[in-house]
Amino acid sequence: MKFLILIYTNPESRQIWENLPADQRSAGLRAYQELTDELTASGELIVSGPLADPSHARRVTVRDGQPLTTDGPFAEIKEYLAGFYYVECDSAERAIEHAARVPGLDAGVRVEVWPMRTLNDFGVDM
């Protein structure tokens, strides 16, 4: 089963993170790297990545057939997407175990585990 693990952060958590002593910050980054390495080694990782600061995000709409981009309103948002893991695991429990290892969950970072839809339909007409 494929799952999208979404990692959210907020300006306060970001602030805490940026004010951490260097050694604690590098410990956090190491924890991220270890999680990514283990998911890669186990063959469960499909793709993952950190997202750029929300100030770089663009909202895209279409008006009269023309794409239109706007900058916000990301400045005031309380919480924003910071990164993701796209994984394939034998069970939802396993995906949740991985998600629980995302660093910073005790400091305001939040994760969500979303199962992907499948195209598989075995057993539907059984």
Add this chain to the structure above:
Amino acid sequence: MNVDDQLRELAPQVLAALVRRGGDFETSEDAVQEALLAAATQWPDEGVPDNPRAWLITVASRRRIELWRNESARRRREEAAAAMPEPAPVPEVDDTLTLLLLCGHPALTAASQVALTLRAVGGLRTDEIARAFLVPEATIGQRISRAKQRIKASGATFSPPAPDELPARMAAVRHVLYLIFTEGHTASSGTALHRVELTTEAIRLTRQLHALRPDDGEVAGLLALMLLTEGRRPARTDPGGALVPLAEQDRRRWDAAAIAEGTALITDALAHAPIGPFQLQAAIAAVHAEAATADDTDWPQILTLYDLLASIAPGPMVTLNRIVAVAMVDGPAIALDQLDAAARDPALAGHYRVDAVRAHLLDRAGDHDSAREHYRRAAQRTLSLPEQQYLQSRANRRP
């Protein structure tokens, strides 16, 4: 036979030949993969060599030596071992079985067993497996190398497991083949160009296993189940690509040859082998298949088979399917009572299939409004996109 089919036939033989000549499974398997890749590029242009098997063995052996040279002194000691005299030839059919059993090693995750089986026994290339599973090539490559590391760490070698381990290992192999089949079972395949049909590949490998172990009733049952399920495939979708439920399929569009083969297989297995879950599922599929129309279905016989299945291999899906059969034999009211009881099982609590079955039963009971509500709920929660579309269409149907 086209080049791809030929390579898939030869792959396990070439791998076994290499391992027999004193190689470790891990490096030999990589070398064979590269030889297959070379053949897939060269043969279509330059023609298939006179002795394709010998060609592959030569190329793979050379590649293996290169792989060894690239590695450490520890590897070089193994190379010395490779110079040992070639062992007496053993029938190739046994090699395929040994490979299948090795790929079903209990130290591996199911996903790794599947990937390794498709590559080492199925002769598929990593990129083909990746496309079939809709993941990047690197992910499949990692699953395979991880699987081989685990096999190595477990101390397993290219030899049949101990007799006391054999039944569990055969069960694992059957499960892997079943997973390959179910993974490939989708109405919307073929979107990616040259996507390997996993159902076809699962049937091919199970056919090989059945030829090697004709007395294993569960292998016969699994092959029969696959053939009977695959045989319905042409009628499973309407021209718009939407799923058509079994009861509404145009049975003239079924693949009669596949269904006849599956029926003959399961009839023979039931007469000669101890009963097992795959045989019972195949028998149920065969009873459906022998009915000229949905109304001719022998539901009492299907219910008897589900009763047996529930006693030897109980599970939430068996419970639900059995309840559908109960509705056909004893009426929807009794089935709805049984569904209420079944829904209290924690394994089924909140499961969308309970809603889907309830909707089906309510429809049969004539309560179409409630049925639509349950179809809608089920559609919302299924993970399968084709199933969601089907359930939603039921929810929207006017009485």
